[in-house]
Amino acid sequence: MPTTKIEIKKEKLIVVEGIDAKLFFIYALAHLQIDGIQVLSYGGIAELSSYLKALSLSPNYETAKTLLICRDAETDAQAAIQSIRSSLDKNNLPSPGGPFDWADGVKRVGFVLSPGVGSDGGILNGTLEDLCYALLDNKNPIMACVDSFLACAASSGSAIRWPHKSKLHAYFAVTKYVGLKLGEAARAGALDWEKEVFDPYVRMIREM
Amino acid sequence: MINSIAIENFKRFRNFKLSPLSRVTLVGGANNVGKTTLLDAIFAVYNRLSPDLILRQYAGRGFNFVPGGAENIWWPIFNEFRTDREIRILFNWDTNNHAEEKLSVKLNKSYAYNVVPFGSDVAVRGSNTPSNQPEMQSYALDVIYSKNNQDIQVSHVTVAPNGLLMKTDFSHENPKPASIMGGRLISDYAMDAQMFGSLDVDYRASSVTSFLKDLEPRLKGLSVIAWGNKSVVYGDIGMEKKMPVAFMGDGISRLLTMILAIATCRDGVVLIDEIENGIHYSAMRNIWRNIGKAAREYNCQVVATTHSYECIAAAKSGFAGGMQEDFSYVRLDKINGHIVPKVYTYDSISVALDAEMEVR
Numbered sequence: 143m144p145t146t147k148i149e150i151k152k153e154k155l156i157v158v159e160g161i162d163a164k165l166f167f168i169y170a171l172a173h174l175q176i177d178g179i180q181v182l183s184y185g186g187i188a189e190l191s192s193y194l195k196a197l198s199l200s201p202n203y204e205t206a207k208t209l210l211i212c213r214d215a216e217t218d219a220q221a222a223i224q225s226i227r228s229s230l231d232k233n234n235l236p237s238p239g240g241p242f243d244w245a246d247g248v249k250r251v252g253f254v255l256s257p258g259v260g261s262d263g264g265i266l267n268g269t270l271e272d273l274c275y276a277l278l279d280n281k282n283p284i285m286a287c288v289d290s291f292l293a294c295a296a297s298s299g300s301a302i303r304w305p306h307k308s309k310l311h312a313y314f315a316v317t318k319y320v321g322l323k324l325g326e327a328a329r330a331g332a333l334d335w336e337k338e339v340f341d342p343y344v345r346m347i348r349e350m
Numbered sequence: 351m352i353n354s355i356a357i358e359n360f361k362r363f364r365n366f367k368l369s370p371l372s373r374v375t376l377v378g379g380a381n382n383v384g385k386t387t388l389l390d391a392i393f394a395v396y397n398r399l400s401p402d403l404i405l406r407q408y409a410g411r412g413f414n415f416v417p418g419g420a421e422n423i424w425w426p427i428f429n430e431f432r433t434d435r436e437i438r439i440l441f442n443w444d445t446n447n448h449a450e451e452k453l454s455v456k457l458n459k460s461y462a463y464n465v466v467p468f469g470s471d472v473a474v475r476g477s478n479t480p481s482n483q484p485e486m487q488s489y490a491l492d493v494i495y496s497k498n499n500q501d502i503q504v505s506h507v508t509v510a511p512n513g514l515l516m517k518t519d520f521s522h523e524n525p526k527p528a529s530i531m532g533g534r535l536i537s538d539y540a541m542d543a544q545m546f547g548s549l550d551v552d553y554r555a556s557s558v559t560s561f562l563k564d565l566e567p568r569l570k571g572l573s574v575i576a577w578g579n580k581s582v583v584y585g586d587i588g589m590e591k592k593m594p595v596a597f598m599g600d601g602i603s604r605l606l607t608m609i610l611a612i613a614t615c616r617d618g619v620v621l622i623d624e625i626e627n628g629i630h631y632s633a634m635r636n637i638w639r640n641i642g643k644a645a646r647e648y649n650c651q652v653v654a655t656t657h658s659y660e661c662i663a664a665a666k667s668g669f670a671g672g673m674q675e676d677f678s679y680v681r682l683d684k685i686n687g688h689i690v691p692k693v694y695t696y697d698s699i700s701v702a703l704d705a706e707m708e709v710r
Contacts, residue, residue, distance in 0.1 A: 147659065147708035184705060196702040199692040200709070204685060 150202040152180040154350045157193070158212045160185025163256075163270050165325025166333075167212065171347065173335045179350060191229035198233060208350045209235070211253040214269040219255055223265070226253050241265055242342045244349065252346055257306075259342050271307035274324055277333040277340060278313060288312045351651050352392070352619070356440040359429040360455075361387040368691045369442075372678040373645050374638075374652045376625075376665055378710050379682035384689050385655040388682075389530060389621040391439045392653060395453045396528030396619065398495050399521065401507045401514035403427065403455075423509055424457060424491050433457045454494040461490035461506055495522065526618040529611040533624030533655075538607070539596055543574045543581035545610035550574065554613065561609045561644050562595075564636035565602045572606075600628035605637050612644045612652065620645075622654040631660035638668025642676055659710055663703050669696060681709060 156167050156179060164183040171179055184193035190211065197203060211230075215222045223240060230237040236247030242259065244252040255265055257272035266272070278285070288309050292302060302308050314320060319327045327333070335344075354369030362384035377385050394403045407426040408416065416423045425431040437455035493516075495503040505518040549555040559572050568587040572595070575584045583606065584592040596603045604627075611620045629637060645652050656662060662679055669677040674696035681692045694702065694709070702709050 147710075148706050149708040182705075192697060192701045193705065196694070196698045196705065196707060199681070199694055199698060199702065200707050201681070201683060 148182065150180065150197075150200050150206055152178055153206055154179040154208040154210075155206050156181045156210045156212060156347075156350075157190075157197070158183050158185070159190075159214065162323055162325040163212060166270060166274070166328045169325075169328040169333075170335055170340075170343070174344065174347065176347060179347070189229070190226065191232045194229055194233040194235065206249065208250040209252075210346060210350055211251070212270075213253070213255065215255040215257070215265060215267050216269065217267055219265040219267050222255055242346055250350075252349075254343060254346055258339060269304060269307060271304065271310045271324060273339065274328070274333055275306040275310045275313075277335065277337050278310070279334060282317075284313060284316055287316065351444050352441050353444045354442045355388075355392065356438070357388075357391050358438040359432065359435040360391050360437045360439060361427055361429060363387060363391070363689055364429050366689050366691070368680065368693070370678070370693070371651070371653070373676040374642055374665075374669070374678075375654070376662065376677070376679045377653065377655045377682065378657065378662060378679065380684070380710075383682040383684050385682060386533075386623050389623055389653060389655065392441075392619060393528055393530045393621055394455075395439055395441060395451060395495075396526065397530075398453055398493060398503065398505070399516070399518060401516045404491070404507065404514060423514075424489075427455065450498050452496045452499075454492075454496070456492050456494075458490045458492040458506065461492070461508075527615040528619045528621070529615050530621040531607065531611060531623060533627050539582050539594070540580060542583050542595075542607055542610055545614045546572065546574050546583050547581070549610070549613055557647065558606070558609055558613055561640040562602055562605060564640055565605055565633060566598055601630060601633040601637065604628055605640065608637075608641060609644050612641070612648050612650045615650050616648045617650070619651045619653065622652065624656065625654040626656050626658040626661040631658070631664060634661055634664030635667045638665045639673075642669050642673045646673070646676065657710065662699065662709060666696070666700050666703055679709070 158164050158167055158181060161183055163185065164181050167181045171177075171181070182197070184190060190213065211226060213222060213226065219241075227237045230251060235249060236245035236251050238245040238252055241253055241255040244250060256270040257266050257268040257276065260266045291312055292305060292309055295308075296302050310324070314322055314327055314332070317332075319330055319332045322330060322332075351373060352371050354367065354371065356368075357363040357366045359365075362382065366384070368388070377388060379385055390403065390406065397403065404423065404427060408414070424433055428435065428437065434457070437453075439453045439455075441451040443449055443451070491507040493505040493507060494501055495505075503518060503520050503522040505516050507514055507516045509515070546555055546558065549558065555572065559569055562569050562572075562585075566585070566587060570586040570588065572583055572585050573592065574581050575592070583595050585595045585598060586592050587598070595606050608620070608622060608625075611622075626634060641652060644650070665677060665679070677696050679694040679699045681694070683690050683692055699709065
């Protein structure tokens with residue numbers, strides 16, 4: 143049992159789903175040179191609703207002013223939105239009308255869904271890995287090799303449920319990021335935080 | 351069971367409310383947030399026919415005298431030493447016929463006491479002439495017990511030469527028993543023997559053995575053995591001779607005391623300060639499990655305090671598997687000078703522990 147326990151130390155909290163997402167946001171914040179935001183992870187532990195309940199009982203919760211929740215849209219972005227809003231309602235937290243937006247109340251609360259916003263302004267289905275794939279260097283010729291590999295695997299009968307997740311790890315596997323998980327690759331500099339697709343996240347983080 | 355408790359002007363609490371309480375409630379928090387005070391407040395309502403409430407404030411801190419003299423004797427139980435405010439301790443129960451109980455404690459300046467011990471200088475002197483003999487002067491402390499808004503018992507506590515005197519009108523003994531255990535490491539073996547004997551005489555002692563078997567699987571039975579004018583609880587663990595339970599280890603010895611307290615407080619309450627003292631964390635799960643089982647069997651409510659993360663984690667583990675609803679954890683926080691309880695259900699403490707959040 144670790145001796146150091148997780149305490150609320152900052153007024154602005156980002157709550158994410160899992161250690162990879164936690165590292166992703168920690169290194170995004172470092173790139174943006176933003177202090178004063180603490181990233182907490184609930185992934186693999188509990189439902190968001192019960193995590194928010196436990197969080198609300200934590201020492202110093204009263205000092206937290208802003209809460210940004212990040213999770214994957216998975217296969218149904220609308221269901222993910224409803225799920226987050228339900229969790230916020232159950233914990234008497236203000237519920238924004240949709241992702242990449244804020245609601246004010248006892249705390250300032252917003253949420254984002256990965257991978258994010260499509261070119262038509264709609265909320266995309268998918269995961270954080272999809273976003274990360276979009277943040278890779280798409281001028282790298284290895285990208286074409288990765289595409290070919292995935293196409294070959296699919297034509298050979300492999301059921302590829304999340305193509306971007308597979309492509310991301312295939313890309314890592316043949317670059318200096320081999321063996322790294324998403325968060326570790328973010329730490330190692332694999333992602334280009336300046337890409338336009340990351341702009342909605344940057345806006346939300348800066349508005350916290 | 352007590353569902354909720356409200357405390358005003360008592361020691362650390364200016365205005366404190368805690369709801370709900372569970373069958374077993376574990377209380378944590380930093381130093382000086384009122385964990386022991388909460389136990390004192392609950393015990394005061396049960397033990398209202400004894401001035402022990404006052405004396406415990408001194409004994410618990412190693413004082414065998416009253417600092418500042420007799421006129422200051424009541425100070426420690428009043429929030430900020432403000433004896434002009436009334437202490438109120440209010441219980442709400444989960445049964446309708448026993449809905450609300452209140453204990454009020456206040457200074458009664460019309461009930462002054464002046465004690466002059468025998469042997470004092472009795473020479474005639476003016477009222478302002480200082481005597482060369484000690485005198486004790488104090489106002490009385492009124493302790494008023496009411497149930498469902500009706501005062502049914504009024505006591506006056508005054509200073510006596512060798513302690514405190516309590517005079518009670520309409521004495522109404524609490525039919526529900528209570529027991530309070532301090533945080534000291536060593537069990538009171540004579541008290542253990544007395545509690546065991548009180549169970550044994552009614553053929554109710556055998557179940558106590560079963561609660562200890564998780565910690566000492568060899569244990570076949572318990573008995574009280576008298577040595578001169580002292581009695582000790584012995585255990586049979588298959589050796590050539592029976593062994594005092596106190597010699598089997600701190601964990602089993604503490605658990606014996608706790609189980610005996612619960613078993614002798616059927617339908618009542620047991621209050622345990624710093625429950626983890628003297629117990630290795632690896633034994634705490636089984637101790638919690640058996641406290642939970644005993645509390646159910648004897649319909650006894652348990653409120654305990656802790657400073658230990660491992661103790662809280664062990665409780666989560668001990669109450670798993672069908673006893674989750676019997677447990678809650680409460681952390682007392684100091685927020686803007688006020689003590690505020692944060693109540694974790696079994697589920698929320700589980701999530702917090704799994705997420706390695708700070709919960710103490």
